[in-house]
Amino acid sequence: QSGIILTRSRDALRIARRKLSLLxxxxxxxxxxxxxxxxxxxxxxxxxxxxxxxxREEYKNSVxxxxxxMENIKIVKGAHYPQAYAEGALSYVGSDPETLMEGTTYYGGIRLQIPIFEGGLMKAxxxxxxxxxxxxxxSSEFLRRSIETEVYESYVNLQTETSVLKLxxxxxxxxxxxxxxxxDLFSQGLAPSLALIDAQQTLLLTEREYVNARYEQQIAILRLNRSTGLFGKGF
Structure with a gap:
């Protein structure tokens, strides 16, 4: 029976290696x-x-x-405030021979635009x-609370799996x-073979539980890393 289990386990390992290579x-x-x-x-x-x-990038984008x-409110309000514009320029006219039109001309001006009636456009x-x-x-607040809840669940789950692993x-x-x-007792003839078999089965069962507990703890660590935005970096 043990030989059959060993053969199947080796085949399962080969398949798992192949899948790992694919990923x-x-x-x-x-x-x-x-x-x-x-x-x-x-x-x-x-x-x-x-x-x-x-x-978390999604929270950064939300913020x-x-x-x-918030900035758009200021822009919308500013678009309806009085607007002042200042303009200035110069021009030069030269000719050969000289004429009365030759010379440099400076000009400038200020333009003030005041909205008088908008029909409630600014308010709208x-x-x-x-x-x-x-x-x-x-949206930002809901996302923040969702992320905090996700981290809380991952944190509690990791604590649970760590306690299970210790047990x-x-x-x-x-x-x-x-x-x-x-x-030792069996080798001395002080214990029956049935007791040895029971002890061996109990050891095998606890070893499987220990391996499963280690696996679950690693999964919990990865989930916590993902929820905190540190996936791939570890602790």
Whole structure:
């Protein structure tokens, strides 16, 4: 039975290597190493949320749209204020032989444009600009809260998976010690073969749980990296 499981596991590993090569363009015989265990803390929740807001491109764009909408109100208002224009120029006329028209002429002027009656146009345009600002503010606020919630969920999930990993490691260690003790007793004829088989199966089960717990923790780390905008950079 163990030989069959080993053969199938080897085939599954070959297929997994091929899929990895397809995604990463690494050679099929590339060395595969287990990711390092998470050491220490990833930081506080508020710190991670601020990091996410500083790195997530969609939030940056949302804030920029909000600022543009705010600036647009000033532009719309300014377009209806009195406008003053100053103009100036000079011209030179020369001839040979000289004439009375020859010489340099300077001229300048100021033009003042004052809107007297607009039929409520300014009020309507400003109202529309403020409505766009309100929409941009609501969109930015909703996105901020969504990102903070996403970071919170990823943070809690990582804490959970880290706790599960610690428990799985402790259970694996206990199962290994128990198997070693039962194996010694069995070699001395003080324990039946059934006890040895049970200890071996328990050890195998805890080893699988430990491997699964490590996998889930790595997935949780990647999700937290993605939610904070640090995907690919790690901690």
């Amino acid at each position: 990463t363009r690494l050679p099929d015989n590339a060395t595969i190493a287990e990711p390092a265990l998470l050491k220490g803390s990833v930081g506080g929740l508020e710190e991670l949320q601020q990091t996410a807001l500083a790195n 920029m749209n909000r600022d543009l909408a 345009e400003v109202s529309e600009a403020r409505s766009r600002l309100r929409q941009a503010e609501l 799985a490691a402790a259970q694996q260690e206990d199962a290994r010690n128990n198997f070693t003790a039962v194996e």
